[in-house]
Amino acid sequence: MADSSPDTTVRRPQDLLGAVPYLLGYHPGDEIVAVYLAADRRILGVAAEPLRFSAEALSEHLMLQAPAEPCAEVALIGYGPPPIRPVLTTIGRILDLFWPLHTLLWVTGSRCVCLLDSCSCQASRGMDIDPATSAVATQLTYAGMVALPSRQDLDTLIAPDLVGQAETEAAVAALAAPDAAVPGLLDDVLTTAKSGQRLTAAQLAQLALALTHRDVLETAWSAVCACMWQRDLWLDVTRRVPDRYACGPATLAAWCAWRRGEHAMAVVACRRAVREGPGSQLTRLVTSVVRAHVPAHRLRRPAAD
Template sequence: MTAIERSQLTVRSPADLIAAVPYLLGFHPTDSVVAVALLGRQIIFAARADLPEPSTDPAERARHLAGVIRRQGAESATVVGYGSADRVTPAVDAVRVALAAGGTEVLDALRVTEGRWWSYLCAEPDCCPPEGRRYDPSANPVTASAVFAGQVALPDRAALVAQVAPVDGPPREAVRAATARAELRITELIEQAPESDLLGGRALRSAGVAAVRAAHRRQRRDERLDDDEVAWLSLLMTHLPVRDHAWERTDGRDRDIALWTDVLRRAEPELIAAPGALLAFAAWRAGQGALAAVALERTLSLHPDYSLAVLLDDLLRRGVPPSELDGWPSVGMPGVLRPRRRSRRGRR
């Protein structure tokens, strides 16, 4: 399941809502059921799940989807299914029942297939003809508003996954060589630490803080880290105090997402846990739940017990909105997230 929270878009018709969904998700959905939460006429949230297999009961997935929507404080919701009628109808019906049971008004329930939409709740042939109503999202004002707001709709979820996929070929070999150099550098750093610095912990943290700050400076100047910088940073972030320092300075800014996406793609597989979790956190804070989800999928596939990734995966699956985090993380025990007082810099 993917949950998202993005810039508010105003909808006035089913065609408006259908045009908005890909920009809310970040990609054009297929074989999916989407629940869109609204306050008045404004979309505030959307949650997506794959259509259940025909042999499975859709009720459990529907209850979870409805629970995610309820947590957003929405007044109402519309359910949209993408795919053939035999698969969409049971899923949409189950979500409608689950939403209504939780007290959420269901404004409409739609099926979208091959450029047409049908309503399960409208029986007026002038409004909702039995052959469906054709729509053109490229001509819809909601699409123009989303594009103007900087929102992107990729062709499909696979395109989103590709954004966090590892580099290969010569770039991979270059980072692998840089990582070997960074390992020697780490060894020298620890060996040269004073005896009072147990296991070189202070030296590692000092080097890590410097590496994080340097990475942020490069990002602010729109400069990409070189291979040695990626290797050094990703290796230092296996030291939890360094990871936590980077986490405290990560929010939902575009430059945070760009930095951790780049490091995640280029770091060696054994070193992706911290950058992958930080990308997921930044994407979640920015309301880009789909990007957060694919970052976590890649991270947890290689590091299933990494505590920060596990924590964020739970927040995302439960549909906890970023607005519940007052400010950015105050880190106590490693992997423990707690809110702290709002900064003067102003967070939503």
């Protein structure tokens, strides 16, 4: 995550299990989660992968998503039924070649078991858990972070807002010169969003049309950063523009989510971008980067702020 994640320190398995849903943005299920830790046990980053790949491919994906800051240990958590155990232990052996394993937890339902040999933590004997009641979960909730019920619920954050789409459609129809470029539009939009204001239907109509032009879309892409206000902006635009205009904003929403380390959200936004149209070269580029699991800290292009 990027600019809104408070420092979280791990002292026991309950801390890990309480933090993961809030740092991912949703409660994981049938997934492998890696938590990258600093020497002082601060959480540096979190990555999650669904169980659709082999243990070797999952290990590669998790290694690629390691944070730029030096990682001292990695905690590995597998969420799912008993067949996940051999996959989890294989990934643990692979990752342990690169970082010491802090812990290796298997979570099924409300039960957690530590699979590390010779471990004496509470989870080594198995324990009942409720991540929502942990002190870390309370801390992160107080900091304004949210954990959706599942990865699938991320779709709701970018699903069409039918009322907003109708308002934008009416504003598009009312434009005097719908094909004319509006000088300074992008700057005005970014200034409005950065000040915490929501775009009007008139602004959305102009922006929706502008983003169908390659040069405007690429200029907007160059201005995307990892700030929360940009995340809110591009998700809101994607939801409120008519479907035929959603490809460009969804591409920008995906890029912003990727810049923030929100890989699952980036995947959902890419899916929306591709679904709503053939897309541009930029859409295909962003989708390729997201699907390749390339982490944002490897970006050579200077970050926009």
